Amino acid sequence: MLSVLRASTSVLPRAKASLPVLSSFIRHVHADNTDLKDELRSLILKQSEDVREFRQKHGNKVVGEVTIDMMYGGMRGIKGLICETSVLDPDEGIRFRGHSIPDCQLALPKVARGEEPLPEGLFWLLVTGEVPTDDQVKAISREWAKRADLPSHVVTMLNNFPSTVHPMAQLSAALTTLSSQSHFAKAYAEGKPKKLYWEFVYEDAMDLIGKLPTIAATIYRNLFRDGSPVCPIDVKKDWSWNFTDMLGYDDPMFTELMRMYLTIHSDHEGGNVSAHACHLVGSALSDPYLSYAAGLNGLAGPLHGLANQEVLLWLTKLQQDIGVDVSDEEMHAFIWDTLQSGQVVPGYGHAVLRKTDPRYLVQREFALKHLPENKLFRLVSQLYKIVPDILIEQGKAKNPWPNVDAHSGVLLTHYGMTEMSYYTVLFGVSRALGCMASMIWSRALGFPIERPKSMSTAGLKKLCNTN
Ligand code: CMX
Secondary structure (H helix, E strand, O other): OOOHHHHHHOOHHHHHHHHHHHHHOOOOOOOOOOOOHHHHHHHHHHHHHHHHHHHHHHOOOOOOOOOOHHHHOOOOOOOOOOOOOOEEEEOEEEEEEEHHHHHHHHHHOOOOOOOOOOHHHHHHHHHOOOOOOHHHHHHHHHHHOOOOOOOOEEEEHHOOOOOOOOOHHHHHHHHHHHHHEEEEEEEHHHHOOHHHHHHHHHHHHHOOOOHHHHHHHHHHHHOOOOOOOOOOOOOOOHHHHHHHHHOOOHHHHHHHHHHHHHHOOOOOOOHHHHHHHHHHHHOOOOHHHHHHHHHHHHHOOOOOHHHHHHHHHHHHHHOOOOOOOOHHHHHHHHHHHHHOOOOOOOOOOOOOOOOOOHHHHHEEEHHHHHOOOOHHHHHHHHHHHHHHHHHHHOOOOOOOOOHHHHHHHHHHHHHOOOOOHHHHHHHHHHHHHHHHHHHHHHHHHOOOOOOOOOHHHHHHHHHHHOO
């Protein structure tokens, strides 16, 4: 069974498989309008009316039940959030505004002679639900490039962090400090009406996304390139290209990889820790910088985004302990050692997914195409053959398949980015696209402060007439 699944996923069937979907997918409602905020204005009016009518008619419809196990079990499976930007199917994986990763790879604009979608296009799709034209994507690239400069107090703070502060902590601190620039916080303090909130959140979101690569590259160069400054932004280059330039990488394939990486890590519906933390904090009308810093703090956990660092650490230990050219038996024993010492196998399992993560597969396709002989890639492929059966045999993990984090480090290492403590920062740059798209809509639709009801064990026992 496992080998059948693997056989079907190791080839690249996406172009053929995606074509029927694409006919309805490619639609540019206002193809000549390159102003995203302007586009949003009419969409928000329409969607607000739609939601108002829908709630009026069906507001009392019951969508699910909550068991005591769900309450103790991390609220798994409880339907309690609205997220318009993407939906995660346990078997199919993520769909951004209804469209799978292979669809997006095919349909979203790319650079000339490029093969990977531009994250700018994905952002447009997440925000509007429509596939942008090349011109619309170029307008976003220009917009983000124009907003990339950092205020001096943020640069000074970053330059003064001791190297012992983890890159994710630096990223989160920089975002928190950028709150001083928030248009939304200023507008709120001035008493601007609620129906205009989204416009200020939009400006903050665009600033935040524009500035994130500059912050991330400054952190990288401070920690790993002797503090040499980042190069200036070029408004003619796309977001990922400026980012890799500032990091100090000049291989065009690394930039292509970055375009793909920043696209696929962007959004994973609303309940994951980073998206939910950002949404929760934003619901208190904390500004987008403070809200996204909260999301980043969640992303920095080893069961979430930090898993990409953990995977590389674990692979490094594997190579130190048993080497690079290892037999299946040796690998088998190493994996069992990990499990028996009470650790998780990083990069495997998922709270929602029950199949191999399509974000893993798209990275695997990239590796098969561009670095098939890479020894670490071969090791990762060997793990893909062996880990799921072991996790099934152990009988604990509900999903024995690899997730996005099992593959990203291998690709980055291939192009020379070996500093694994930095990997989650890249995830954090990308996740802003989804979190910010959602935050614009949360304020546009006037979502209230989030406040679910909690209960004590004593209260639950009383409910069950037991003690
Ligand atoms: N290795 C070993 N044990 C695992 C496991 C793995 N990869 N995945 C799950 N399990 C264990 C859990 O720890 C849990 O054990 P206990 O009952 O002793 O607590 C049991 O299996 C059941 O867990 P689950 O319901 O299958 O998984 P959860 O929804 O609770 O957790 C996740 C999901 C991702 C945190 C978990 O699979 C995990 O820890 N994986 C490794 C870390 C990782 O790769 N995280 C990245 C996820 C993607 C992302 O967010 O970036």
